[in-house]
Each structure stands twice: as C-alpha cells, then as structure tokens.
Amino acid sequence: MYDVVIIGAGVTGCCIARELSRYQLNACVVEKGDDVASGTSKANSGVIHSGFDAKPGSLMAKLNVEGNALLWKLAEELDFPVKKNGALVVATDEEEIKHLELLLDQARQNGVPGVRILTREEVMKMEPNLTDKTVAALYAPTGGVIDPFNLAIAMGENANVNGMEFRFETEVLQIHKKGEKYALETNHGTIETKCVVNAAGVYADKFHNMVSEEKIHITARKGEYLLFDKTVGDLFTASVFPVPGKMGKGILIAPTVHGNLYVGPTANDVEDKESINTTQDILQLLTEKAKANHLSKKVIPMNKVITSFAGLRAHQDKHDFIVQEVPDAECFFDAAGIESPGLTSSPAIGAMMAKMVSEKLNLKKKEKFVSTRKGVLKPEKLTDEERNQLIKKNPAYGNIICRCEMVTEGEIVDAIHRPLGAKSMDSIKRRTRAGMGRCQAGFCTPRTMEVLSRELGIGMTEITKKGGGSQLVVGKTKEL
Ligand SMILES: Cc1cc2nc3c(=O)[nH]c(=O)nc-3n(C[C@H](O)[C@H](O)[C@H](O)COP(=O)(O)OP(=O)(O)OC[C@H]3O[C@@H](n4cnc5c(N)ncnc54)[C@H](O)[C@@H]3O)c2cc1C
Structure with a gap:
C-alpha cells in the first residue's frame, strides 16, 4: 500500500x-x-504571470505571486528555460486606462513588485511595433516566459x-x-x-x-492558438496583453521562451473534456487579429504560421x-x-x-534529497571548441536529426535514457524540440523513429506518437 x-x-x-x-x-x-x-x-501560453490579474485575497493571487518568485530559482536548480521579458497590458482608449488603474491597484494588493503604468511615449519606446492605437500600458517587470x-x-x-x-x-x-x-x-x-x-x-x-x-x-474552457516561425519572433520583447475581459486575459501576442511568436488564446467553454482540436472559425478569428491592428501595428504574415494548437483551462465555477x-x-x-x-x-x-x-x-524529511538536475545537453549552447570536444567524445552530437531546431542524435539518445525517459515521438519532441520547428517534423520523423527503435529495441511499427494506439506506421510499403 x-x-x-x-x-x-x-x-x-x-x-x-x-x-x-x-x-x-x-x-x-x-x-x-x-x-x-x-x-x-502541454498546451498553454507559457507565460510566467506576475500576479496583477488575480482577484486580491484569492488563493490564486497568493500562489501566483509565490510561484513566480519560486520559478526563477527553480530554473537554475533544475535547468529548464525561462526568460524574464516582462508583461504589458495595452490600453487602446481612455476607458481602458481606467482598467489599467484597477489592475495596478490589484497588483499592489497582491504584492506584485515593480508594476507601473507607462505613457504612450514610454511604452512605444519599449515596444515600437505596438499598435498605433496604444494610449498607455501597464508594465509588470516580473512577467516572464517558460518552457511549460x-x-x-x-x-x-x-x-x-x-x-x-x-x-x-x-x-x-x-x-x-x-x-x-x-x-x-x-x-x-x-x-x-x-x-x-x-x-x-x-x-x-x-x-x-x-x-x-x-x-x-469544472468547465473545460478551450483556448486556441496560432504559432509562428522564429523569423517573426522578435516582433515584441514583452508578452503583450489586451485589457482583460469576462472570459480571461484576452488574446495576446507574445514571444515564446524559444523565440517563436504566438497569437492566442481564445476562450470558449466546451462540453467535451478531450476536445483539443482547433476549429476553422477560431483560427479565422486569430488570423484577423494577426492581420489587423489588434496589438501590433505590423501585419504578422500568415505564411509564417507553423502550426495551430488548443488547450483546455480547468475553469472552476x-x-x-x-x-x-x-x-x-x-x-x-x-x-x-x-x-x-x-x-x-x-x-x-x-x-x-x-x-x-x-x-x-506526520512525514519526516529525507536526509539526502537531490535538489538539482541537469536538462538534456544542448550542443548549440556550447562554444565551438567545447562542441568539437563533445563530438570527438560522442559522434552522435555531430549528427543533426532535426534541421529546423538543430537537434542532434546525442540529445535524442539522452532524452530516451534519462529518468522518466522518452518512449514516444511527442515525448522526444517535448524534451529536445525535435519536430517543433518550421517543418513540424516533416524531415526528422523517420530519423527520430530510427533512433527510438534502436535505443528501445522495438520495431518501427511499435513506435507511437503518444502511447496507446497511436502507432505511426503499420508496415513496409516495399520489401527490397
Ligand atoms: C489556453 C491556456 C493558456 C494558459 N496559459 C497559461 C499561462 O500563460 N501561464 C500560466 O501560468 N498558466 C497558464 N495556463 C494554465 C496552465 O496551463 C494550467 O493551470 C496547468 O497546466 C494545469 O496543470 P495540471 O497539472 O493541473 O493539469 P493537466 O496538465 O491537465 O494535468 C492533469 C493530468 O491528469 C491526467 N488525468 C486525468 N484524468 C486521469 C485519470 N482518470 N487517470 C490518470 N490520469 C488522469 C491527465 O492525463 C493530465 O496529464 C493556461 C491554460 C490554458 C488552457
């Protein structure tokens, strides 16, 4: 037991x-x-919220502010990517400025450090691509982005x-x-x-x-997204929010911690708690937001969309x-x-x-608790000399499997053999980013499958996308 x-x-x-x-x-x-x-x-905005949005006095407000403070230290201890890029809530008319003041007051009550309202001039200097309709913005310097x-x-x-x-x-x-x-x-x-x-x-x-x-x-509240290529990832430095509405924080435009850009999420209540498909109407709406003067004065080009996805919020009454x-x-x-x-x-x-x-x-603490961990080694983070040394020692780090994200065979092998090691294509993707780039796994799928097959000692037909019955191939089309 x-x-x-x-x-x-x-x-x-x-x-x-x-x-x-x-x-x-x-x-x-x-x-x-x-x-x-x-x-x-696996499907959210990846924003480290500073805590101005949650209702003062709520458990949500308290844990948001505490969680934000803990994350920066944890990222060092456990070696996962975060970036403190700040968050902006953009007001586009005088009425919305009143809402910024409300958020500022909430920020103070919740104990969020450093939040202030910026004038149009100040914020346009910070983010020159913001919509021309910008009149002011709330700035939260402890906002960030994370690899969820x-x-x-x-x-x-x-x-x-x-x-x-x-x-x-x-x-x-x-x-x-x-x-x-x-x-x-x-x-x-x-x-x-x-x-x-x-x-x-x-x-x-x-x-x-x-x-x-x-x-x-609990109601499943669906949020859908458009994810853009890294070539447009520098549109904004901060995560840029509209003034929030009844259903949540609104459709933001923000960079990811890995340098992509996204537009989303929407918010629609759904009956089916497995419904994580994206829908034509909502993607159309997101396309309009990306094209029109929603938060950005620049049109975000649609040929830079690399994928769409959806996640379900667990909205409690x-x-x-x-x-x-x-x-x-x-x-x-x-x-x-x-x-x-x-x-x-x-x-x-x-x-x-x-x-x-x-x-x-009445549990007792362990005498030996291992508080640190190293993530999958990324050769791209090394100097040329260090990388050459690594490849000499282990040539698998010189074999690129995913060209878009420059993921090597060495990283994939590492992802498979570490604690809670990857067993499926999605679990490789989440640990290494193989398949997350521009071609969305078009090139690297068979190559990643070969590594999985070899390392786990299983046939290609046993490899799944995400466990269960999600096999990718059923057999060979040609026998030589
Ligand atoms: C669109 C969207 C945007 C968001 N953006 C942000 C953001 O920017 N910043 C932020 O801080 N938060 C954000 N969130 C919220 C955040 O993503 C969630 O709060 C968080 O991921 C919830 O994690 P969880 O572990 O509680 O739920 P889940 O990740 O859903 O985990 C629950 C687990 O339970 C398992 N499970 C369910 N039923 C069973 C069963 N019968 N037997 C065994 N296992 C079961 C599921 O498979 C699942 O893995 C966002 C959420 C959404 C949907």
Whole structure:
C-alpha cells in the first residue's frame, strides 16, 4: 500500500510529487497519458504571470505571486528555460486606462513588485511595433516566459530521482474509501493508498465528487492558438496583453521562451473534456487579429504560421484554485480548478500541498534529497571548441536529426535514457524540440523513429506518437 497516490502528471502533479519526494514515504504518480505534461500542461501560453490579474485575497493571487518568485530559482536548480521579458497590458482608449488603474491597484494588493503604468511615449519606446492605437500600458517587470513541458519534466524527473514512482498509461476509473484507505480502480488493477492527491486537471471535479458530498464543477474552457516561425519572433520583447475581459486575459501576442511568436488564446467553454482540436472559425478569428491592428501595428504574415494548437483551462465555477484536504473525505486532497495562472503557481501549489500531506501523515524529511538536475545537453549552447570536444567524445552530437531546431542524435539518445525517459515521438519532441520547428517534423520523423527503435529495441511499427494506439506506421510499403 502506498502512503500517497497523486492522480495526474501534469505540471501540478509533478510539482506536488517533487515537493513530496523530500519526505520519507512510499508514493506514486498515476497518469493516463504515456508521459508527464500530456494534458493542459502541454498546451498553454507559457507565460510566467506576475500576479496583477488575480482577484486580491484569492488563493490564486497568493500562489501566483509565490510561484513566480519560486520559478526563477527553480530554473537554475533544475535547468529548464525561462526568460524574464516582462508583461504589458495595452490600453487602446481612455476607458481602458481606467482598467489599467484597477489592475495596478490589484497588483499592489497582491504584492506584485515593480508594476507601473507607462505613457504612450514610454511604452512605444519599449515596444515600437505596438499598435498605433496604444494610449498607455501597464508594465509588470516580473512577467516572464517558460518552457511549460520542461518545467513538468524537470519536476517529474527530480521527483523520480528522489524515489517517486510514476505509473504511465494507467487510468484511474473509480475511487472507493475502504476503512482507513482508498482503493483506486485503474485499467491495470487496484491501487491502495492512505492518501490521494487529486491533480487531474479538467477531470479533478470527477474524482472530488466520487468522495465528497460537497460537489464541485469544472468547465473545460478551450483556448486556441496560432504559432509562428522564429523569423517573426522578435516582433515584441514583452508578452503583450489586451485589457482583460469576462472570459480571461484576452488574446495576446507574445514571444515564446524559444523565440517563436504566438497569437492566442481564445476562450470558449466546451462540453467535451478531450476536445483539443482547433476549429476553422477560431483560427479565422486569430488570423484577423494577426492581420489587423489588434496589438501590433505590423501585419504578422500568415505564411509564417507553423502550426495551430488548443488547450483546455480547468475553469472552476468560483474561479479560484482549490488546494485543500476535502472537508468530508479525510486524507483526500484536491489540487482542483488549476486554470491560468496554474503553470506559474505550480511550484507554490506543490509546496502548499506537500506541507498539508506531510503534516497529515506526520512525514519526516529525507536526509539526502537531490535538489538539482541537469536538462538534456544542448550542443548549440556550447562554444565551438567545447562542441568539437563533445563530438570527438560522442559522434552522435555531430549528427543533426532535426534541421529546423538543430537537434542532434546525442540529445535524442539522452532524452530516451534519462529518468522518466522518452518512449514516444511527442515525448522526444517535448524534451529536445525535435519536430517543433518550421517543418513540424516533416524531415526528422523517420530519423527520430530510427533512433527510438534502436535505443528501445522495438520495431518501427511499435513506435507511437503518444502511447496507446497511436502507432505511426503499420508496415513496409516495399520489401527490397
Ligand atoms: C489556453 C491556456 C493558456 C494558459 N496559459 C497559461 C499561462 O500563460 N501561464 C500560466 O501560468 N498558466 C497558464 N495556463 C494554465 C496552465 O496551463 C494550467 O493551470 C496547468 O497546466 C494545469 O496543470 P495540471 O497539472 O493541473 O493539469 P493537466 O496538465 O491537465 O494535468 C492533469 C493530468 O491528469 C491526467 N488525468 C486525468 N484524468 C486521469 C485519470 N482518470 N487517470 C490518470 N490520469 C488522469 C491527465 O492525463 C493530465 O496529464 C493556461 C491554460 C490554458 C488552457
């Protein structure tokens, strides 16, 4: 029997796992996907929010500001990419300036450092490509951008190194309370545990409602995006937001931490919690935003779109995070309603949950906790001389597999053999960026498959896009 089972290996589950792995316990993370970050944590804006947007006094506001502060240090400890590029909320008429003042007041109440309102002249100097309609902007210097997959991967790997077990492709179907313990029925048998941590994203209401009479409700709120090539990634330095609306922060235009640009996300409530397809109407709307004077005075060329994608916000009816031991279900803990700024808040959610669970179970800290980890080695970050040395030692670092993102065979092999190693094409992509570039895996797919096949000792027909039945090829077309 486990002390703790965490449902969900999204960024929330991985951060909780990492913080709990500081303690002496027998615990595991159960995830229905084949990898960490296979739900909402793989499809979002990747913005490190500073915390001016959340309602003062809410748990969301508190954890956002704490999470922001934690992330910068964590990025050094666990070696994942972040950039403090600042955030701007752009007002395009006098009425919207009143909204900036409101946000400024919220920022002060939430304890967000350095937020101020810039005049048109000041902000145009900072971002010359902003729309001509700009009249003022709120500036938050602690805003940033992050690689969302690699935050979850880093936290998960580090938790695993510290003894946390991960069970992938294991779907929790039902939860029963049996005396002092919980029994989790899964597609791979029953798992028993003293404590459950529910970090199931858009499905967190389903698990909460299995054990509690006080029901919660989570709506999947879809956000769609257009992602542009790196050649237009320097349009803005900061993440540029419109004044927020009823459904959220609005459609922003922002650079990613890797230098791409995106326009999005939209916000539409959907019934189907698996609905991560993009839709013609919404992409048309995003195209209009990219072309018209939405936030940029420059037209963003459509031939630079490299892909579109969508993610689902776990919108809880009261629009706040629920991080609690469920009052009428002892030892059942929720991390529910973790919508934006959930990515930013995740390290703080992890710390808060670990404190609650460790106090409940009276857990003792481990004497030896490994607090650091190195990400996949990127030869492009080395000097020419260092790179030559590396290639001499291991020629796989001289073999480019993904030409768009300049990913080498050495990086792919590293991604496969590290803790929680990659087993599918998507898991290689998230760890190395192979397939994330301009050609969207057109060139590197067969070459990456060959490396996966060789390193895992499996046939090409067994290789999947993302586990389950997502095989890429069914057999040979020609036998020589
Ligand atoms: C469009 C959009 C934009 C966003 N932008 C930002 C942003 O810029 N900055 C920011 O801070 N936040 C942002 N967010 C919010 C952030 O992405 C989420 O808060 C965060 O990813 C939630 O992580 P999670 O681990 O709680 O959920 P998820 O990542 O969804 O993880 C839940 C996991 O549970 C698993 N699971 C579900 N059911 C089961 C089951 N039955 N058995 C086993 N496993 C199960 C799922 O497979 C999944 O992997 C955005 C969200 C969206 C949708």
